[in-house]
Amino acid sequence: MSNFDYDLFVIGAGSGGVRAARIAAGHGARVAIAEEHRVGGTCVIRGCVPKKLLVYGAHFAEDLSDARQFGWDVKETKFDWVVLRDNVLAEVARLEGIYGETLANHKVEVFKERAVLTGPQSVKLASGREITAKTILIATGGWPVRPEFEGSEHGITSNDVFHLETLPKRVVIAGGGYIANEFAGIFHGFGAHVTIVNRGDQILRGYDEQIRDRLLQISMTKGIEFRFNAPFEKITKNEDGTLHVEMKGCDAIDADIVLFATGRAPNVTGLGLDVAGVALNDKGAINVDDDNKSSVDSIYAVGDVTDRIQLTPVAIREGQAFADTVFGGKPTRVDYTNVPSAVFSHPPLAGVGLTEAQAKNKLGTIRTYTSDFRAMKNVLAGRNERALYKMIVDAATDVVVGLHMIGPDAPEILQAAAVAVKAKLTKADFDATVALHPSMAEELVLLK
Known part of the structure; x- marks a missing residue:
C-alpha cells in the first residue's frame, strides 16, 4: 500500500474521466473521481445525447409531412415542447444513473463536489477535505464561450437550451460551427424562424467546401436565414421581454432568444493548475505529451481540456489509453489520423x-x-x-x-x-x- 489516499484521483466525470477511472480500477488501482455538476459530463448531460434526441424530435416535422405522399392520412399535427423537453431530461437522468452504477460496480469512489489541485499529488474538495493521490487525471472538458459585448448577458448557451420553459418563435444563433447549424435545424423543425449570425464568411470551417456549401444551400431553401461578416454590437431587452439584436453591416433583428454557439474553451478556471505547476498553451488548454502527461509528471489530462480533437469518442480513447499505459502495463497511444466526425444538421x-x-x-x-x-x-x-x-x-x-x-x-x-x-x-x-x-x-x- 502506498502512502497516498488513492492511486488515481480523477477530476471530472465526463466520458473521458469515467472511462479512465473504471479501466484503472479494473487494473487494480484505488480510484476516486470528483464531479461538481452531474456524472456523465457534457455529452450525456448537456451535449450530444440530449441534442441528438432533439434532432430526432425536430425531424418528425418533415417525416410527418412526407408521410402523406406515402399514403398516410396524417391529420393536423401539433408540437409540444414541454413534453419533449421533459422526456429528454428524464432520459438524461436515466443515463446519469447508469454512469454512476458503472463507477460503483468498479469500486470507484465518487465525490459529487468540486475538486481543485493544491499540489502535484493533492486536491481539495469543496467540503474542505484534503486528498492525496499518486496520480491525478484532469478531465474537466470544455465550456461554451460567451462573447463579451454590450447586452451579451441576455443571450444563452447550448447548456441552457435543454431547460427552456417555452419554445421560442424567433431564434438568433451566433456562430457558424456544428453547434450553430445543429440547433438551427432543431429550432427550424420545431417551427421557429431561425437566423444564423456569423462574424466570418462561411459555415463549418474545416469541413469539405462542397459539402458545407450544400448544407448552406439546403438550409436557405428551408427558410433558415444567414448573416455573414456581421459581428454583434449590442443586445437590448424590449419591454415585452424579447430581444433587439444589433450587428455591424446588416439590419437589426428582433428575437425571442439569442443562442451563443461561438465555440468551447477548456474548462480550467479555478482548478489550481498554477499552484500545481501545470502548463497551459496559448489557447488555455493543458499541454500534454503523447501519453497524456502534463508538464507535471504526476498529473495527466484527457478530453476537451486539452488542445486536441474535441469529440467524445476521442476523449474515451484517451481515457482508455491513459489507464492502460499508467495502470495496466500496456503502453497505448491514440491515433488521431482519419478520425470521422459528423454534424447532425438537417x-x-x-x-x-x-x-x-x-x-x-x-x-x-x-x-x-x-x-x-x-x-x-x-x-x-x-x-x-x-x-x-x-x-x-x-x-x-x-x-x-x-x-x-x-x-x-x-x-x-x-x-x-x-x-x-x-x-x-x-x-x-x-x-x-x-x-x-x-x-x-x-x-x-x-x-x-
Whole structure:
C-alpha cells in the first residue's frame, strides 16, 4: 500500500474521466473521481445525447409531412415542447444513473463536489477535505464561450437550451460551427424562424467546401436565414421581454432568444493548475505529451481540456489509453489520423480523412469522385433536397484518403465507410464491392 489516499484521483466525470477511472480500477488501482455538476459530463448531460434526441424530435416535422405522399392520412399535427423537453431530461437522468452504477460496480469512489489541485499529488474538495493521490487525471472538458459585448448577458448557451420553459418563435444563433447549424435545424423543425449570425464568411470551417456549401444551400431553401461578416454590437431587452439584436453591416433583428454557439474553451478556471505547476498553451488548454502527461509528471489530462480533437469518442480513447499505459502495463497511444466526425444538421453531414483542399496541398495530384442525387424517399415525397457524396483518392496510389457526404443518414453510412479509409483501402477495393441495392450507401461503390 502506498502512502497516498488513492492511486488515481480523477477530476471530472465526463466520458473521458469515467472511462479512465473504471479501466484503472479494473487494473487494480484505488480510484476516486470528483464531479461538481452531474456524472456523465457534457455529452450525456448537456451535449450530444440530449441534442441528438432533439434532432430526432425536430425531424418528425418533415417525416410527418412526407408521410402523406406515402399514403398516410396524417391529420393536423401539433408540437409540444414541454413534453419533449421533459422526456429528454428524464432520459438524461436515466443515463446519469447508469454512469454512476458503472463507477460503483468498479469500486470507484465518487465525490459529487468540486475538486481543485493544491499540489502535484493533492486536491481539495469543496467540503474542505484534503486528498492525496499518486496520480491525478484532469478531465474537466470544455465550456461554451460567451462573447463579451454590450447586452451579451441576455443571450444563452447550448447548456441552457435543454431547460427552456417555452419554445421560442424567433431564434438568433451566433456562430457558424456544428453547434450553430445543429440547433438551427432543431429550432427550424420545431417551427421557429431561425437566423444564423456569423462574424466570418462561411459555415463549418474545416469541413469539405462542397459539402458545407450544400448544407448552406439546403438550409436557405428551408427558410433558415444567414448573416455573414456581421459581428454583434449590442443586445437590448424590449419591454415585452424579447430581444433587439444589433450587428455591424446588416439590419437589426428582433428575437425571442439569442443562442451563443461561438465555440468551447477548456474548462480550467479555478482548478489550481498554477499552484500545481501545470502548463497551459496559448489557447488555455493543458499541454500534454503523447501519453497524456502534463508538464507535471504526476498529473495527466484527457478530453476537451486539452488542445486536441474535441469529440467524445476521442476523449474515451484517451481515457482508455491513459489507464492502460499508467495502470495496466500496456503502453497505448491514440491515433488521431482519419478520425470521422459528423454534424447532425438537417440534413446531416459527415466526413473522414482529407478534404479536397487538404489533399491537394498534401498530395499534389488527386482524383475526386462525386455523386449528386436525390434520395428515393425524397423523390416520392416531392422533396427536392439532394444528397452529395464525395470521395478523394491519391492519384499515385489509388488509396482513398477522404470521404465526405451530406444527406439522410450520412453519419450512419460514414461510420462503416470510415473503416475502409482507416484501413487505407483503394478506389479499386470500393469498385470491387457489390452494391447493396436499393440504398443510398451503394453510391460509395458506384462512383465513376
